[in-house]
Amino acid sequence: MEIASALSHDSRISIQKSFFGFSTKAVYTSTNSPILTFRKECKVDMANKLINLIKTDDKQLDEVIEKTGTFIETEFSNHQLQALISKDHQFVAIRLYKYTQLNYEPVTEVKVFENKQAELVCKIF
Numbered sequence: 041m042e043i044a045s046a047l048s049h050d051s052r053i054s055i056q057k058s059f060f061g062f063s064t065k066a067v068y069t070s071t072n073s074p075i076l077t078f079r080k081e082c083k084v085d086m087a088n089k090l091i092n093l094i095k096t097d098d099k100q101l102d103e104v105i106e107k108t109g110t111f112i113e114t115e116f117s118n119h120q121l122q123a124l125i126s127k128d129h130q131f132v133a134i135r136l137y138k139y140t141q142l143n144y145e146p147v148t149e150v151k152v153f154e155n156k157q158a159e160l161v162c163k164i165f
Contacts, residue, residue: 043122087119
């Protein structure tokens, strides 16, 4: 996942390998909670709402999340949301991509939410 590589050196995330190195898992270091990865496609209207969410400041987050509503996934689209979400909902990192020239290219920067803001963002999923 592209978002995972973008955050691989972030100090808030630690990468833990199994004893024999067969598997790795990411952990949110503040709460020691495992991080799950999501890759979901969406239509243009949902993508525009997500762009607005990613660009908003923390003071307006409640209002923007209410306007965004529940994330609506579609099977085939040229917009893809990639997200890293800790199991305890205290960490969320999201980035939107668009499929162009046979590849997904980033539309937004990676936006990281922590603590109360992360809990709010989790409500849309």
